[in-house]
Amino acid sequence: MSERSGNSSSSGRKKGSSGRSYRSKAGLTLQPKKMRGRKPSSQRWLTRQLNDPFVAEAQxxxxxxxxxxxxxxxxxxxxFLVPHMRVVDLGCAPGGWLQVVMKRCRIETGKGALVGIDLLEVDPVPGAELLVGDITDPAILNQVHTAINGQADAVLSDMAAATTGHRQTDHLRTMGLLEIALDFADQVLAPDGIFLAKAFRGGSDRQFQDMLNQRFEKVRYLKPPASRSESVETYLLATGFRGAPPDDRFVDAPEEQTGYSPI
Ligand SMILES: C[S@@+](CC[C@H](N)C(=O)[O-])C[C@H]1O[C@@H](n2cnc3c(N)ncnc32)[C@H](O)[C@@H]1O
Structure with missing residues (x-):
């Protein structure tokens, strides 16, 4: 019996995880029909989308x-997703993660809760509460507390800053968002809660891992097959929330505590 790998067909054409071929019958990479007038970066993006088995599977x-x-x-x-969890999804547009959480946590049964936040409007997901806004806005934090009725069991963040093409700048911006997401998690997570967030490999990600180690029982780097191997994107999964270390806990600015500003 001949041995065949899981993602190639007898014709030798490559297949996606869905088993569908993403090459043309001639084995050529598919190209978008209308390339004229598009920037090279947009041409590359379109070609990649057309040939990406996970795009086809998601669709x-x-x-x-x-x-x-x-x-x-x-x-x-x-x-880590279990039925009836209370989940907060930071940077949820257009809503793919919301769909997965809704199903796996069985939110439609009326138990648990799902709140999504994004700068962009998101088409409704029945059973989920969607907030439009910036997660750095304190008003959003209050709205989340109300929506989940207190604390969350999971904070997920797939947030990414708009890329500039400058690697170091993009890295720093995404790591900045990650710290904001962790600060958010510090304020809403219940004991033993989980935090899953997108990070970029390189530079300050080790420092961030230390911050997670201070708060959680276990921290792991994940690289799912659908995350492009050439991308620095990675995910950090932290489980068993113990709380933020005392010196990192959110405190009001001095003038808010005392009415007096030292400057
Ligand atoms: C990669 S997309 C998320 C995709 C989503 N997980 C899904 O499955 O559809 C990242 C999102 O983060 C959002 N985002 C970036 N910065 C944000 C911020 N400060 N507050 C809220 N959302 C933010 C962006 O608007 C963008 O929609």
Whole structure:
């Protein structure tokens, strides 16, 4: 009996995780029909989208984003999404992760809760509460507390800053968002809660890992198959929240505590 790898067909054509071919019958990479007038970066993006098996899989399964496949893959392996959790999804547009959480945490049963926040409007996801705003806005934090009725069991963040193309700048911006997400988690997570967040490998990610180690029982780096191997994108999964260290806990600015500003 001949041995065949899981993602190639007898014709030798490469297949996606859905088993569908993402090459043309002639084995050529598919190209977008209208290339004229597009910037090279946009041409590259379109070509990659057309040939990406996870884009095809996400579309065929009715997901709003290929990111949904990444969350599924991470949860298949580590099983952190459990029924009736109270989940906060930071940077949730267009809503792929919301769809996955809704199903895996069985939110539609009326138990648990799901709150999504994004700068952009998101099409409704029945059963989820969606907030439009910046997660750095304290008003959003209050709205989240109200929506989940206190504390959350999981804070997920797939937030990414708009990329500039300058690697170091993009890294720093995303790591900045990550710290903001952790600060948010410090303020809403229940004991033993989990935090899953997108990070970029390189530079300050080790420092960030130390911050997680101070707060959580266990911290792991995840790289789901749908996260492109050439990308520095990675995910950090931290489980068993113990609380923020005392010196990192959110404190009011001096003038808010005393009415007096030292400056
Ligand atoms: C990669 S997308 C998220 C995809 C999503 N997980 C899904 O499955 O559809 C990242 C999102 O983070 C959002 N974002 C970035 N900075 C933000 C901020 N400060 N507050 C709220 N959302 C933010 C962006 O608007 C963007 O929609």
């Amino acid at each position: 065929s399964r009715g997901f709003r984003s290929r990111a949904a496949i990444k969350l599924e893959q991470m949860d298949d392996k580590h099983q």
